Amino acid sequence: MRPMKAIPTPIQIDLPPSPRARLTATVKRLALECGLQISGITTADAFPELADLLVDRVRAGHLAGLDWFTEDRARFSTDPRNLQPGAQSIIAVALTYWPGPTEKPDDGVPRGRISRYAWGRDYHKVLKRRLKALHEAIEREVGHPVEVRNLADTARIIDRAVAARAGVGWYGKHAGIIVPGYGSWVMLGELLVDLDLEPDKSIDRNCGRCTICLDRCPTGAIVAPYTIHAPRCISYLTIELRDAIPRELRPQMGDWVYGCDVCQEVCPYTNAAKSAQDPEMRPASLDNAYPSLSWLLAMSQEEFGAAYFGTPVPRTKRRGLARNAAIALGNIGTEDDVPVLSGALQGHDEPLVRGHAAWAVGHIGGAAAKWALDGARRAEPDDYVQSEIGSALESCR
Numbered sequence: 001m002r003p004m005k006a007i008p009t010p011i012q013i014d015l016p017p018s019p020r021a022r023l024t025a026t027v028k029r030l031a032l033e034c035g036l037q038i039s040g041i042t043t044a045d046a047f048p049e050l051a052d053l054l055v056d057r058v059r060a061g062h063l064a065g066l067d068w069f070t071e072d073r074a075r076f077s078t079d080p081r082n083l084q085p086g087a088q089s090i091i092a093v094a095l096t097y098w099p100g101p102t103e104k105p106d107d108g109v110p111r112g113r114i115s116r117y118a119w120g121r122d123y124h125k126v127l128k129r130r131l132k133a134l135h136e137a138i139e140r141e142v143g144h145p146v147e148v149r150n151l152a153d154t155a156r157i158i159d160r161a162v163a164a165r166a167g168v169g170w171y172g173k174h175a176g177i178i179v180p181g182y183g184s185w186v187m188l189g190e191l192l193v194d195l196d197l198e199p200d201k202s203i204d205r206n207c208g209r210c211t212i213c214l215d216r217c218p219t220g221a222i223v224a225p226y227t228i229h230a231p232r233c234i235s236y237l238t239i240e241l242r243d244a245i246p247r248e249l250r251p252q253m254g255d256w257v258y259g260c261d262v263c264q265e266v267c268p269y270t271n272a273a274k275s276a277q278d279p280e281m282r283p284a285s286l287d288n289a290y291p292s293l294s295w296l297l298a299m300s301q302e303e304f305g306a307a308y309f310g311t312p313v314p315r316t317k318r319r320g321l322a323r324n325a326a327i328a329l330g331n332i333g334t335e336d337d338v339p340v341l342s343g344a345l346q347g348h349d350e351p352l353v354r355g356h357a358a359w360a361v362g363h364i365g366g367a368a369a370k371w372a373l374d375g376a377r378r379a380e381p382d383d384y385v386q387s388e389i390g391s392a393l394e395s396c397r
Ligand code: B12
Pocket: 050, 053, 054, 057, 066, 115, 116, 117, 152, 153, 154, 155, 156, 157, 158, 159, 160, 161, 171, 174, 175, 176, 177, 178, 184, 185, 186, 187, 188, 189, 226, 227, 228, 230, 233, 234, 235, 236, 240, 258, 259, 260, 261, 263
């Protein structure tokens, strides 16, 4: 018998990282240096599975009211190369904004709530500026021009799908991207680049049996897991909708005057978020984050600008914010607040605001409310406001 040959033990060789891996690591370091705390990489390939899903959502009316969200737009947005044909990779980034636990001031002033993402500087501008700095840093590093597309919530790409594929976070049933350690308190953006970078793995996690956000959404807008019916979402109603808010939804809107954070606040993952140290995402003052409702009802254009210039809030315009304030005061106010609301009902320059003030007065009800509504009915020249007054008088009865 021939003697057995000893099997040599394999020698472990640490291969140096490939140039692609090195470039990818450098890009992530640069992102961090540019103030983009979280980043992940995915390819610029299309998301073919999303085209039908988005078109179905449009057809089912889940995006009704967002007139720009057409079937064509939906299909277009599922292929990043429609935006930049030469793109090879996507650097997906997330800007964190959880300010830490804060309470609405308990000072006896009826106050509204502004969604936390809108407390600080406008995230579109912050993201765009930091992504531009990242682009410049990458060009300096590689030593040649790099073609990019800088995208900060432009709606021509599906930010959440990109973030999920790039391993930035995973989908919660509220449809938000949950980032480990930061919850869903992140705003998303991306840089399409003509560089070949190493893609990250997506995060294999899900909500399990939890349904808290579906159960607690005030207006029932999360109609199924991962499915938002935008026309019922308070974010849509307070920010995107320019006209009258459907009467049947008003009582469910609570004290939200700009956006809504409920599905994120109730989420156990989101609750465990680290607070963001980003000075640009912090509010100028808590008074702006939880504004006095009577102040919102009376503010001039100049006062509105002075309080919210540079934040996302001007998107809803002065009249939209005052409309929302009327609903919020109707929801949380008492008979003591009827004089403030009657002031808006009789004196606000915007019929939209007078109409919602009428609703709020009727919702609070009582003798003073009926008296105010009767008086306004005699003086009001606008047909829409008259219809609100009529309906408010009905509910007073
Ligand atoms: C239109 C829009 C809205 C609309 C419609 C909301 C909606 N869900 O579509 C309205 C005005 C209501 C809205 C509200 C809000 N929005 Co918005 N909105 C957008 C916008 C412009 C497009 C979103 C879109 O494509 N909708 C189409 C539908 C079909 O997509 P979706 O609901 O997100 O559905 C996804 C999942 O459900 C998933 N999915 C579907 N089925 C399944 C099944 C399984 C098993 C899984 C895992 C996933 C999954 O795939 C879908 C595609 O990504 C994006 C910016 C952008 N360009 O992407 C921001 C964006 C989604 N909004 C954002 C934010 C912050 C909000 C609000 C929290 C704001 C607030 N505080 O008031 C709320 C949250 C409401 C909610 N729960 O979604 C962030 C989300 C950040 C994050 N962490 O996820 C985005 C990405 C903006 C940004 N660049 O940061 N928004």
